Amino acid sequence: MKYIPPKFTRLADMAAIDVGRLTEDEARGILEAIRWPKGPVCPHCGSIKITRLNPKSEKVRDGVIQCNDCRGQFTVMVGTIMHRSHITLRQWVQAFYAMCSSKKGVSALQLQRNLGIHTYKAAWHLCHRIRLAMSEGPLADGLKGTVEVDETFVGGRPRQSVINKYYDPKQFCGHGSTKIPVMVLVERNGNAVSKPIERVDSFNLKSAIIENVNENSTIMTDEWQAYKGIGKNFKGGHKVIKHKDKIYVKGDITTNTAESYFALLKRGVHGIFHHVSKRHLNRYCQEFQFRWNHRKLNDGTRAEHAIQGIEGKRLTYKKAVC
Numbered sequence: 001m002k003y004i005p006p007k008f009t010r011l012a013d014m015a016a017i018d019v020g021r022l023t024e025d026e027a028r029g030i031l032e033a034i035r036w037p038k039g040p041v042c043p044h045c046g047s048i049k050i051t052r053l054n055p056k057s058e059k060v061r062d063g064v065i066q067c068n069d070c071r072g073q074f075t076v077m078v079g080t081i082m083h084r085s086h087i088t089l090r091q092w093v094q095a096f097y098a099m100c101s102s103k104k105g106v107s108a109l110q111l112q113r114n115l116g117i118h119t120y121k122a123a124w125h126l127c128h129r130i131r132l133a134m135s136e137g138p139l140a141d142g143l144k145g146t147v148e149v150d151e152t153f154v155g156g157r158p159r160q161s162v163i164n165k166y167y168d169p170k171q172f173c174g175h176g177s178t179k180i181p182v183m184v185l186v187e188r189n190g191n192a193v194s195k196p197i198e199r200v201d202s203f204n205l206k207s208a209i210i211e212n213v214n215e216n217s218t219i220m221t222d223e224w225q226a227y228k229g230i231g232k233n234f235k236g237g238h239k240v241i242k243h244k245d246k247i248y249v250k251g252d253i254t255t256n257t258a259e260s261y262f263a264l265l266k267r268g269v270h271g272i273f274h275h276v277s278k279r280h281l282n283r284y285c286q287e288f289q290f291r292w293n294h295r296k297l298n299d300g301t302r303a304e305h306a307i308q309g310i311e312g313k314r315l316t317y318k319k320a321v322c
């Protein structure tokens with residue numbers, strides 16, 4: 001029997017093997033359909049009256065569209081994170097799919113090899129732009145219901161020689177260390193918000209909670225003193241689980257959902273990315289938050305959601321490195 005390759009038009013229906021087979025034109029079709037579900041819209045003036053230029057002429061690049069109103073020309077990349085990118089569209093779609101389908105993320109080095117991107121620098125920049133596309137604005141009504149809040153410390157271990165020389169257990173773990181504090185706020189069975197914070201103090205923790213959580217919610221934390229008094233801002237109050245007494249669940253009081261979020265983040269940061277610097281940690285947090293908040297979807301649909309975030313965002317290499 002002759003093998004007939006399956007025909008897909010939507011990313012949501014595709015497995016990794018199908019995404020790997022996409023041609024450049026198919027990838028463009030997929031990106032256009034996600035960006036403009038009702039047909040192309042001119043990014044210069046917003047008109048929907050457009051003409052596709054004939055790519056057969058040598059002077060015209062593939063996928064160029066001309067606006068009938070402002071006469072401006074554009075492609076699906078204009079006005080998105082892909083603006084002026086030299087990476088092919090099929091590599092972009094595959095990179096989106098890879099970063100959305102792997103639970104702990106993919107390293108830039110791995111993407112460079114898998115997609116045949118020439119330099120590590122280009123792959124690294126690609127990854128950070130995809131993280132930017134994944135970044136979500138604050139939820140309109142805030143997190144709701146039971147919201148678990150916890151903080152952890154993320155960052156590379158100091159070199160062994162440094163540890164031997166200056167070993168001070170307090171300095172390398174937990175509160176008071178030089179690692180970067182990250183906090184997570186997570187609805188039970190729902191969405192999460194995670195971000196690095198300057199310091200694990202009452203002001204930072206409480207303002208992040210008030211900013212991100214709906215006032216009708218119940219807050220659950222461990223006994224860390226900085227959370228004390230947060231209950232008065234929320235109708236459901238503040239419930240505390242005492243980790244110091246080795247109690248992790250008491251009735252419905254637990255921060256285990258927040259702990260499992262951190263378990264994923266830490267396995268990603270330490271196992272995949274090895275070292276994440278302070279200035280980029282925010283984008284890694286957004287990547288993990290995006291995957292968490294879309295965890296119930298299949299890989300292709302999750303990638304479609306990430307691609308919907310490309311519009312109106314830019315991250316030049318220069319801006320990404322500093």
Ligand SMILES: [Zn+2]
Nearest residue numbers: 042045067070
């Ligand atoms: Zn126009």
